[in-house]
Amino acid sequence: MALKVENLTVYYQTTKGSVQALEDVTFSVQPGEIMGLAGESGCGKTTLCHSLIFLNPPMKYMGGRVELNGIELPIWNSEAMDKFRFRDISIIPQYAMNAMNPIRKIGLMTRELLEAKGVNYHNNLAEIKHRLDVVNLSHDVLDMYPIELSGGMKQRMVMVLSTLLNPSLLIADEITSALDVASQKAVAEMLVNFLQEGCCSSVIFITHDISILYQIANTILIM
Ligand SMILES: Nc1ncnc2c1ncn2[C@@H]1O[C@H](COP(=O)(O)OP(=O)(O)OP(=O)(O)O)[C@@H](O)[C@H]1O
Numbered sequence: 001m002a003l004k005v006e007n008l009t010v011y012y013q014t015t016k017g018s019v020q021a022l023e024d025v026t027f028s029v030q031p032g033e034i035m036g037l038a039g040e041s042g043c044g045k046t047t048l049c050h051s052l053i054f055l056n057p058p059m060k061y062m063g064g065r066v067e068l069n070g071i072e073l074p075i076w077n078s079e080a081m082d083k084f085r086f087r088d089i090s091i092i093p094q095y096a097m098n099a100m101n102p103i104r105k106i107g108l109m110t111r112e113l114l115e116a117k118g119v120n121y122h123n124n125l126a127e128i129k130h131r132l133d134v135v136n137l138s139h140d141v142l143d144m145y146p147i148e149l150s151g152g153m154k155q156r157m158v159m160v161l162s163t164l165l166n167p168s169l170l171i172a173d174e175i176t177s178a179l180d181v182a183s184q185k186a187v188a189e190m191l192v193n194f195l196q197e198g199c200c201s202s203v204i205f206i207t208h209d210i211s212i213l214y215q216i217a218n219t220i221l222i223m
C-alpha cells in the first residue's frame with residue numbers, strides 16, 4: 001500500500017475557538033492509483049492534503065496515523081517532515097499558477113529548488129527537458145519569467161517542478177479548476193502520462209469536477 005491514513009483528526013486553532021476540519025479520516029491509496037478526492041467547498045479537501053505534507057499552525061494535529069510505503073510520517077513535526085517533502089510526497093497546490101517566484105527565471109528557480117534538496121541541476125537537465133516535452137512545453141521556458149507564460153503553461157510547469165524527484169505520492173489540488181475545458185483535459189491527461197512514466201507512483205487528485213474523475217481516477221473518495 002502506498003499511502004495509509006487512519007483516523008486522522010486535524011483542527012484549526014483560532015482565537016474564536018477551534019474548527020473541527022478533519023475528524024477520523026481513514027483511507028488508503030495503492031501504488032499506481034489515481035484517487036479522486038471530491039466534496040463541496042469547505043469540506044476539508046485542502047486541509048486533508050496539507051495535513052499530509054505541511055501541517056503548520058493554525059492547523060493542529062489531534063490524532064491519527066499516516067503511513068507512506070510502510071513508514072510512519074511524523075506529520076505533527078514540521079521539521080521532521082522536511083526530508084519527506086518534495087522527495088517522497090509532493091503537492092501541486094491550489095492556485096499553483098501563482099506559486100512561482102515572479103522575479104526568478106524558471107530555469108534558475110528549478111536549479112534552486114533542486115539544490116535545496118542536494119540534487120545537481122546540470123546532471124538532471126536532460127530529464128527536466130524530457131519532462132517539459134511530456135507536458136508539451138518548449139525548453140525555452142527555462143529562460144523565461146513566470147509572467148511570460150499563460151495560466152495553463154504555468155500549471156504544467158508547476159507539475160514538472162513538483163515531480164522532479166519522482167515522489168511516491170503526488171497531491172494535485174484543483175489543478176484544472178482555473179482552466180478552460182480543453183486545457184483541463186490536457187492537464188489531466190499529462191498527469192496520467194506522468195504516472196505512466198514513473199514521475200510519481202500514486203496521485204491524489206482533488207477536484208469539483210466529477211466528469212474529470214470519471215476519466216482519470218481509479219478510485220474516488222467523497223468528503
Ligand atoms: N486558516 C484557517 N483557519 C481556520 N479555519 C480554516 C482555515 N483554513 C480553512 N479553514 C476551515 O476549514 C474547513 C475546510 O477548509 P478547506 O480549505 O480544507 O476546504 P476545501 O474542501 O479545500 O474547500 P474548496 O473546495 O473551496 O477548496 C473550512 O470550514 C474552512 O473554513
Ligand SMILES: [Mg+2]
Nearest residue numbers: 045046047094
Ligand atoms: Mg481547497
